[in-house]
Amino acid sequence: MNDAPDTPQLSRRTVLHTTTLAGAAIGLGLPHMTARTSPAYADAPPDLPALGDHPRALHFRNPENALRGANPPGYEDWERVYSSLNGIIVKAMSDDAYRPPVIAEFANRLKLRHPEQLVMAHVNGFSRVPTHAPHFFAGHWLYKAGTTLTQPAAPDDTVLHVADPSVFSVGVGSYRDRGDDVGITLPADPGSQVPWRTAEQVSVVAIDTEANTITVTRGKYGTSSLPWAEGDYLAAHVVAGPYGPADSTPLAWHYNFTTTCPRDASGRNCADALVAELTDHFSPDGLLENFDGAEFDVHFFTLEHSTQRDADADADGVADRGILDGANVQGLGVLALAEKLRERFPTKVFTADGHYIRHQVSPNPASTTYVHQRNFATFNGIETEGFLDQNDYEVAGWSEALNILDYWHSRTTGGPRLSYVQQKYLDEMPPRNPVTRFTRLRLMAAGAVLTGSALGQLTRPEFMGTIDELTRGTDGVLNWLGQPVGHRIRMATHGPDLFHNQGRRWSQSFVARFYGSDVATIAADRGRGIDGRTMLIRSTAGASTALPGDEMTIRIPDVDVPGPDLCLKLQVSVDPLAGYPSAVARYVRCRVGDSLQSGWANPDGVELFFYHRDIGPGTVDLEFIIEGHRDVVFEDLQAYGAPDLVAQEFDNGLVLANPSTRPATFDLTELVPGRSYRRLTASELQDGVTNDGSPVGATVTLEPIDGLFLVRQP
Known part of the structure; x- marks a missing residue:
């Protein structure tokens, strides 16, 4: 008889978990456990021109793009160009594609040398590449409803037998040329979530619907090839991108921000992991050490994108698109993330896309519907891509844009207000008509200052420079309008x-x-x-x-x-x-x-x-x-029964807007009695016909879909 103590029997779940501990390189099968902490950010941000007088202007993404070419400029040359407005918005994190460290280096240096500049990080608000995700574990991603293995798979098997190969695809991503990225994990206990504590990531190479098999590349993205049993669970990631070079950038995996997101061994959900990552980045010696805050791009309130049609928000193996027990768990989760960000960073400036209230791409019920975040109580403002939409070159959504930007500006939650209108129209790149391009840019700039918003300068400096309305033409004066005087005048209401x-x-x-x-x-x-x-x-x-x-x-x-x-x-x-x-x-x-x-x-x-x-x-x-x-x-x-002509007096000027499709005449003797004004003087490559520096008389006529900035005379 053997008197030795009983040897503990290790379950398959324990063995796999131990193997994962030894092999996980970037936390896709294991939660990251070494997040640094930083002191609370108790000091208020300094006074910034980007939050003060009008017009406010920011360089949007060009400061970063200038550093990604074959011959990037040195710091002094870069600073000379990109310190010319009130701040910059750059993508310095490698969240959805690789970004060279020089972007963060130059941006931090700019903030140190020019404290008056607003420096914001551009963050992908719904997906990221798995190669730069140390704080996240396998359950933090959004998966589609999956299937199960019908035969065991050894670590070196590349052909997997599955119950339903139809849940996988070899035509995903922006170019429809990628195979699904797939997570494999242990099956859920009855009535429970799929655990995801032990996981392997694979990529689909081929699908055989007759044999019910998928061919995969094993052990992707830092995970180890593991032995799997019949009945183990597989699910495809909900993906976007690629956002970088197609031959070198992985697909981006959607975050699971829902309130039902699985939690890692430390009890953290996806929102907690992102806050932990940003805590690292905003900390002393962190990537974003001197940044004032972050803008969350493509940050959605619902799971209604066409790629999310089969999304399984609560990881129970059933598609739900984020609607559970009559609740929008995606929207509630996005609100919870914003609250955590504000609690952790009380004085940082946070903005996010906010121009889509409910935008359906096409009448097809299966098409994408964009619904942006509603963090009114916690965020400082929004980004709009165009005025209101990057595809709305005729500015048909004029009043909707004013309504949305006005609402964000008038909220009463305290803290600085920062919304910005991105100078972006997709069907006007490159410009097809220089004249109408200037009218649209002027109307966009007018809409920004009429709503207390900044303008995100997207046009490359070498193309035509900063638009004259931001710098008082050849005078080169930023924030020259000052503050609004009195209320905005909507002339239609005079009828x-x-x-x-x-x-x-x-x-x-x-x-x-x-x-x-x-x-x-x-x-x-x-x-x-x-x-x-x-x-x-x-x-x-x-x-x-x-x-x-x-x-x-x-x-x-x-x-x-x-x-x-x-x-x-x-x-x-x-x-x-x-x-x-x-x-x-x-x-x-x-x-x-x-x-x-x-x-x-x-x-x-x-x-x-x-x-x-x-x-x-x-x-x-x-x-x-x-x-x-x-x-x-x-x-x-x-x-x-009139067009929405708008006028606003400022300390040092007057802004007029004509969003109608016909010329419109403004009577300045009624709008601003006793005041006199002149036109801007155009700089090279810009509109010297409209902005010819001449004084204006009692009336001024604007072309269709146009704005006008006038300088107050002594």
Whole structure:
């Protein structure tokens, strides 16, 4: 008889976990355990011109691109060009593609030598390459619903037998030429998540649907080839990119920011891992040591991208697209990430894409729908790519852009406000028409200063230099306008109200003109509006939750429009969106024919302006689309048959905007009586016809879809 103590029997799960500990190189099968900590950032950021007088201007991404070529400049030459505005936004992290260290080096050095410059990191807000992800473990990524092995696989097997090969593809990525990146892990216990604590990453090379096999490259991205058993679980990553050279850049894996994301051995979810990484980077001697903050690009509130169609947010092996138990766990997770960032970095400046309220790429229900983050209570502002959209060269979304930027600027959560409008139009690169290019850039710049936003300068300096409106032409003066004087003037409101004040007093007969399915409209006394009268909009559907795309719609038919354009001014308040913190606003949209404009609303009440151009003359139907099913109160609704011409006086100048498709004349004697102005003097390569330095008289005419910056004279 053997009197030796019993030898403990190691389970297969324990053996695999031990093997992973020995072999994981970058934490894709094992959580990273060596994150540094840094002291709390208690000091407020210094006064920055980018947060002060107008116009505010930032170099966007060009400072980084200048350092990625074959012959990058030295620091002094680089600084001479890129210290010329109020700051820079650069991608210094190798999160979605490799970035040479010189980018961070030069940006940190710029901040040290020029403390007045705003220096921001550009961060991919929804995906990253797995080759630069030390803080993340296998369960922090977003996977599609997967399948199981039907035969064991030894570490050197490259042909894997699977129950359902149809869940994999060899045509993913931007160019549809990559095989899926796939995670392999142990199966979930009944009613539990897939564990992902032990994992191997592989890439699909070929698929045989008849034999139910996939051919793969084993042990990818720093993981070890492990033995797997029948019944073990495989799932393809939700991917994007590649964002760098196609022959050397891996696919980017989507983060799983949902509240149901699996947690690593330290109890961290994906959001915690990203905060830990940024803590390292913002710490002394970190990559972003001197940076003022970060901009989170492509940061989405829902999982409605076409690539996320089969996403499994809670890692239970079933596709859910981030909707679980009637909740949008992606949106709630993005809000939680923002709160963690703000708690960890109380004085850093954080912005994110915010120009898409709800944008469906095509009428096809399977197409991508973009819904950007709603971190109103925690972030400092947003980026818009174009005004409002990089594909909207005709600036048809003018009033929606103003509504969105106004909302972010007027939020009351404290801290500096920083939104910026990126100078970017996809169908105008390279420029097809120099004249219209300048009109669009001027209108974009006007929209930025009218909403308290900066302009992100994307045009390369060697192409035409900084646009004259940012530097007072040849005078070369930054932030020359100063601060706004008085309120912004929307000239359409100076005309007659087409509703004859009915949308202010809300008689029962006027309210009765509105109708909608599953919606009741009620004239009610809510203590607001003229004489306390309002229109209450209440859902009759009884829905208590708000899922992406849940909406109420009301219509008012047969509105007479005397001219080509229609402007609507709406004062509206809404009950909080069901299932979200009260700071999460609800969208309100207005449609007239093919013209759709949007804005944000909250319980405190906001004023929205909807400009529909070229929809008349004639009789039109108005349609209001409101997110969710909780109560909405229309307090004041007015309609004007005029274009949305806008004017704003500043300390040292005047900004005019004409978003209409016809020339428009502004009477300066009415807008700014007693003031005199001159035009800018154009620099070389820019618009010397519009900006000829001449004084302007009592009136000034703007071309269609154009803006104008005038200099105040003594």
